[in-house]
Amino acid sequence: MREIDPGWKPTPILIDPNNVEHHIAKNTAEYREASARYADLIRARSNEDGLPGGAPTSSEPTSTPPTLQQRPAAGISRGFNRQNLRDKLERYLLEPSHSQNRGKATWFEQNLGFSRLNWRDLADQIYFEPSAARLTETTDWGDRYEMLLPVRGANGRNVFVRFVFQRDPFGEITLITGMPD
Structure with a gap:
């Protein structure tokens, strides 16, 4: 280049x-x-x-x-079904009051400047690439994969974030969660 x-x-x-x-x-x-x-x-x-x-x-x-x-x-196409993405980000990952969030929303806001108000900026950076994904477990609901993705925060900071995706028995891939690496 x-x-x-x-x-x-x-x-x-x-x-x-x-x-x-x-x-x-x-x-x-x-x-x-x-x-x-x-x-x-x-x-x-x-x-x-x-x-x-x-x-x-x-x-x-x-x-x-x-x-x-x-x-x-x-x-x-970003390599996965994005239909649940808004719900997953806005109502879970970036929602501090969610009972299963375990502080992820606080981390995303404090370290990257992402909140429920700018969830789309995070969503635009999430993709699934099978050749780069690592199979981590197989469950009754499907195979779970992790990908370490570079994310530019709303505050301009660049970090890697670990995202978990699931491929169900029919081959559909959805986002499960994201977490600091």
Whole structure:
């Protein structure tokens, strides 16, 4: 990427230097960000040359995954069923009074600036990628996976957050929870 755009640098991400999973997640995030920047440059060049291939509309999925700096366009698959996402974030993960929350809402607000009021900003950064997910357990309800995802807080802080997803016996993937790593 730097050969094409010498001034480009990936978004800095805080990691534990002794944690291999953090290094892998950091490299994956940098790869996605570089891929997205490359695609942006190609689209810009196509537009300058009068060629087709400008920025996709909301109904056209892009071939590059979202990065910390992008909000996904409507209609882009994020690898899991997002129908329960608002409920999961607004009424559970970011709700301090939820009986099973165990302080997660407080952590998300104090460390990243996320609350029930800006749940969409967190939701836009959550995705499921099977090749990067780690199977953690099998239950009667399905297989549970964990993914360490880079998250940019509403306060500008970058951290990794562990998200848990579940694939039910019919293959549908849903978000279960998120927690500090």
